Amino acid sequence: MNNQDISPNSESAIGVFDSGIGGLTVVKALMERLPHENIIYFGDTARVPYGVKSKKTIQLFTQQITEFLLQKNVKALVVACNTISAVALNTVKKLAHNIPVIDVISAGASEALKVTNNNQIGVIATSTTVNSNAYARAIANYNINARVISKACSLLVPLIEEGWLNNEITRLTVREYLKPVLAENIDTLILGCTHYPLLKPMIQTEVGSDISLIDSAITVAKTIANELEQKKLLNHDDSLPDYQFYVSDIPLKFQTIGEQFLGRTLEHIERQILG
Amino acid sequence: MNNQDISPNSESAIGVFDSGIGGLTVVKALMERLPHENIIYFGDTARVPYGVKSKKTIQLFTQQITEFLLQKNVKALVVACNTISAVALNTVKKLAHNIPVIDVISAGASEALKVTNNNQIGVIATSTTVNSNAYARAIANYNINARVISKACSLLVPLIEEGWLNNEITRLTVREYLKPVLAENIDTLILGCTHYPLLKPMIQTEVGSDISLIDSAITVAKTIANELEQKKLLNHDDSLPDYQFYVSDIPLKFQTIGEQFLGRTLEHIERQILG
Numbered sequence: 094m095n096n097q098d099i100s101p102n103s104e105s106a107i108g109v110f111d112s113g114i115g116g117l118t119v120v121k122a123l124m125e126r127l128p129h130e131n132i133i134y135f136g137d138t139a140r141v142p143y144g145v146k147s148k149k150t151i152q153l154f155t156q157q158i159t160e161f162l163l164q165k166n167v168k169a170l171v172v173a174c175n176t177i178s179a180v181a182l183n184t185v186k187k188l189a190h191n192i193p194v195i196d197v198i199s200a201g202a203s204e205a206l207k208v209t210n211n212n213q214i215g216v217i218a219t220s221t222t223v224n225s226n227a228y229a230r231a232i233a234n235y236n237i238n239a240r241v242i243s244k245a246c247s248l249l250v251p252l253i254e255e256g257w258l259n260n261e262i263t264r265l266t267v268r269e270y271l272k273p274v275l276a277e278n279i280d281t282l283i284l285g286c287t288h289y290p291l292l293k294p295m296i297q298t299e300v301g302s303d304i305s306l307i308d309s310a311i312t313v314a315k316t317i318a319n320e321l322e323q324k325k326l327l328n329h330d331d332s333l334p335d336y337q338f339y340v341s342d343i344p345l346k347f348q349t350i351g352e353q354f355l356g357r358t359l360e361h362i363e364r365q366i367l368g
Numbered sequence: 369m370n371n372q373d374i375s376p377n378s379e380s381a382i383g384v385f386d387s388g389i390g391g392l393t394v395v396k397a398l399m400e401r402l403p404h405e406n407i408i409y410f411g412d413t414a415r416v417p418y419g420v421k422s423k424k425t426i427q428l429f430t431q432q433i434t435e436f437l438l439q440k441n442v443k444a445l446v447v448a449c450n451t452i453s454a455v456a457l458n459t460v461k462k463l464a465h466n467i468p469v470i471d472v473i474s475a476g477a478s479e480a481l482k483v484t485n486n487n488q489i490g491v492i493a494t495s496t497t498v499n500s501n502a503y504a505r506a507i508a509n510y511n512i513n514a515r516v517i518s519k520a521c522s523l524l525v526p527l528i529e530e531g532w533l534n535n536e537i538t539r540l541t542v543r544e545y546l547k548p549v550l551a552e553n554i555d556t557l558i559l560g561c562t563h564y565p566l567l568k569p570m571i572q573t574e575v576g577s578d579i580s581l582i583d584s585a586i587t588v589a590k591t592i593a594n595e596l597e598q599k600k601l602l603n604h605d606d607s608l609p610d611y612q613f614y615v616s617d618i619p620l621k622f623q624t625i626g627e628q629f630l631g632r633t634l635e636h637i638e639r640q641i642l643g
Contacts (some may be wrong), residue, residue: 247529262537265540346509
């Protein structure tokens, strides 16, 4: 019997996906916020990074991942990738029909507006996310008076994946990128990439304590908890939750880096080629 | 009529390929060394970078690219990617049959041995190239007494693609990576990634004038010139050569970055999806 023939129920898993392993910071936040939920993760590690690729290519890859997760009968889809949220969210929503879709950009934008006092919001992200202008659009949808100052920070993902988390070069790079953002009068800064929570302490030091950081992993977990509660889809089964991790490639250091993102042991990894 | 039914002749193009745009430094060197040759380039920009992917995935991608170029009836294949040369050269050679295959690693290794006086050779490259130990093997094949000191420099490609070529952060990163290599008594350093020629002046300053840099783009051009001359396959047609550039994705800034690598205007770009 095809999984697609059964409607998802409260015991169905939450499907989370990303272009790579960054989305594991969202899985971590979900595990902490919703410890009873089953989770299926897909990371497109064979084709990562999406941040430098064209819209057309990203939409094709997104379609393949969404179809894969829908076949697993997920009850909700979490787009844990800013680039996908920025340029291919409609691809996901069309395929998902009535299944809730939560994306990091909408979640981050609405949280930033709750936190800001002066409506001056900074965003740091990959260049595709920044060029898509998606945060500015999401924020304008909620509040037309808010102003968004964005900065593409292409080197932060490679620095994090190199493991240079407490490194002077990383600090100088963060400082260099933040200069034009801090020259504006922002009081809130969105970490617009799922990798960036790993640099949160360093970024907080650089921006000072007067600026609030929006960690979209935490924000997404909060949003999905509300959504599932409203739809009466929270899992109340008290047995150990099931976590499955699918990746399109298992590269060198995957386990090490993945566990840094997840903050715990990474088990049940399967290689799944798409396309 | 299928191109594969005709044997390549001297007017056939040289096929050059890379995981992305780095191989354009090899095309540049080829244009300068062999100005009469037609060139077809394939860059797998939709799936770049290969440096962090598994052997199995890289071999599959390499097979697809090789088949594409063979259908274009190329007279020689240049593997302008250290990662592919390191882990999938046999995939290319098997498919190429009697067509010459020149790869950056063999070319760089044999040039380094010609240049070194003390047989202590440094190699900087991506982590997959370093982990594959391919330079050490290629060098040992020629001279068992030579010693190879390698260092993976994962951040140099992103720094170059960010355009931070004359930047203090890049200099500090280069210095950090070179420390363990310079602690050994090397007199020759192989730039084991086709991106690195763009940092050649900075790297030369950092290592000092006593250490010779091996630029594999230049070395490959020299090797293929010899190979084609021996096989009587040099193009003597005096009309303007034909340059075709195929990429699996045309990302943001592709033109700008590509022209930096090629050192001239980048025309006749086509998007070609593989797999």
